[in-house]
Amino acid sequence: FLLSSSSRNLSSSFSRSCRYFLSSSLRTPASSSSCSFLASSSSSLSCCSKGRCRECQEDLEQDDMAGVGQGCAHQYKDHPSCISGGRIDASCCVDSHFHRACHFKPGLISGVVCCRLPVQSPRIVVKPPHRLQVHQRLIFLLSCRASGMPPPRVRWYKNGRRISKADSRISVLYSGDLLITLSRESDTGLYTCEVTNDHGMDIANSYVSVTDNKSGCADGARSPLMHKSVHACQGTWKGHVRNAKSLCGKGWKVCSHRDRKTLRDISSVELFQLPGCYAYNAASRRNSCRRCKSSKMAGVGKSCGWVSYRHTSCLSYGRIDVFAPNMTSSCDYTEGLTTGILCCKKVKRKGGERRKCKPRCQNKGKCIGHNHCQCPQGYKGSHCQNAICTHGCGVKGRCVKPDKCRCQPGYTGKTCRQKARPCVAPCVNGGKCLRGVCRCPAKFWGKTCQYPLQHVLLAQMNRTEK
Template identity: 35%
Template sequence: MAHRFNQTNIVACRGPWAGHISNASNLCGKGWNVCSWKESSMLKQITWNEATTIEGCYAYDASQDGGTCKPCISDHWGSDDLAAVGKSCQHQNLMSKSCIGLGKIDASCCVDSLLRRACTYRPGIASGVLCCKKEAIPSLPQVRVIVDKSNFIIGENILLVCQVSNAKGPLNIAWLKDKTLIKVEEINKNSQSKLSLNKINHHHNGEYTCLATNDDGTSQDSIKIRARGHQGCAAGDNRLPRKYYNISACPGRWKGHIKNGGNLCGDNFQVCSIENVQSLNEISWKDLFFLEGCFSYDATHNSKQCLRCKETAVMAGLGRSCQYKLKPKGCSRHGYLYSKYSKKAKNKCTYNKGSTTGVMCCRIPSKKEVIKGIYCIAYVILLVKMEDTASIGIIYAFANSAIMEMPVNSRTVHKSIMHIKVSGIYRLPS
């Protein structure tokens, strides 16, 4: 019958074994193995009194030569003393250090390696072995969330896949969005779960977390989703061709004055106004003809000048469904294009169901673009002051190219400054 030491996971098991003591685990029960020098912290729980009063001599896989605690090596004379505990063990020394702390006990010692009997069973020397309970090694799931896209464009579909590996036992997989549990149709199939996000918009923005749980615990991995509008529309449904990098036609309704329609525009875009007229004029007649609907912007046509939209005026727009008057003046080179309102309408700068489809959105120039243009202008002006006519043409062309990358509302100001400064000494290209 096995003897268990007080308040420990160590038992003394009787019986012989063949070969090296590390092969004696057959004497231990399921979930137990022969104690060794690796379990020294556990062995130190045995008191000296217990170690010397238990009947018999129970060995374990360790050598305590010279007061150490190391593996028992059968062919090395400095590591061949077979460690043990028990009243019958032949070699006991209270004043020496060992694997159990203060006090050294060996089943056999000294020249066993020379006699080729080190670390082995010998009748009359050992009664059996010490068995230590195996420490359960947690087998936490390893979780990885992968996504089929690197950019999250509004209106597109996204598939999130949670891959789980190294999971033992029953496995449960769950998805959370911003720490709130969400329902998933396909889950826990072949240690993976799929989460489909269809026609994403800003409501899908957030942090998506996959939780995998088994008997040993829970692991997780997360990914952040931020849907971005394509070509300036918050909903990603720009009706203009992609070649118009600075302009977008965004369908939808808004509340109040047209200037409040920015909710339809994407990041770094705003409702176009009189400052963006030249940018709007870049739209070709062909693309304007195929633009279904009437998209408004913050402007009103006037026979003398282009003004911001006022309540009593007619709101300017672009699209084949807009009202049209062919006049040479106005906010657009395309003529008088405007949204249709009844004569009784008190405010003609608002959304009108049936006549307004959405808004025109224009890109807001970044600080980098503005600074780049300013530097280019400054360099051209410097050359003008130096009267370096040979270099002005080259630098002017470069500066003009840099400015042309900017939205037209910023571009116009920069070009005007250059024209004024340069025209005095250099003939500008037409």
């Protein structure tokens, strides 16, 4: 511990490790000529009238702030407290009455007793992703939050070189996270987070790949909607919304109800704050996402005719229609209402490729994708190799078939949790040992099934005489 002459205000909590350290280390509490109140780096102590050691609380009239030194207000050698050898108070009874026992008093208190917090080597608690793919002109964040005592220092490196603060796009946040805005292809590389203090070091790596975000529009214009799989393309078309596919680039299509999973990745801010109104081939009927047949064409943007925050649709939040409720709605282009179309990226599918599962699916499992087996009831595993026992087989058994366990020697029962009791002598004549007793067939009896029944014996004798 350390005696400090600083007159800073006390804070609100106390380190328990410091409390027990004081009780074992301060053997002569009145050895100092001045008076210092007891505190850790963040709190103060108090001893109540019953001699208990706890936090200093101003709202209790019986609490007094504890201290160390000859200049303290009260000293009791026979009273228990947070220190050994007696009790010392740095406040007066009047102070506790007016709820100011925990306050600093000039002229009465000389300083504070500071306790060193326990040391801890640094450890990264929240690590960045192992791999991250980002499109150009977007923002990405690499997390690196660590614990340790003293608090560790965080440094970021790219490809082995420490990241410079000269680039205004790159900043290390107070939490230790790395924030990069308006990403470029030159930002591709291996990023390393290093946390250190006087007692150790910990590192975490993340490889970031920045790729060109090519436009999904036929004219190559930049989309105002910043999403990797959904772009907003301006233009007009004739007839039904599905005819607007000419506005989408190669490898893109008009978004429909089948793309609801991709559409729900769009944030609510982009949905309602996107300039204009962009339609897509979907409609909301009875709070469900369906294909646009004749009316209620769905859209995205703040200029659309109808916006509802409580209805559900193909989007992640709310519902947006191109036409207002007081208008005759349709699924066709209407001049002055739509700015363009939403184009979704096509999913690449290799034609003619056979589904392969290696190793093969076992126990009549069905291969439904690349190394993806659909298991029958009662089996599980990557290739349906594990049987399922509903009640388990314990540590002394193994599930070999659905709800059937194979027990180790010396154990029995449906779940292999019962110890087997062997019979004193082996069972004969077809008898079976169950729980230490031979169970005999119908024609024999005895402890080991060694005696045939009398009528069976007589029948065998008569047969011999004939």
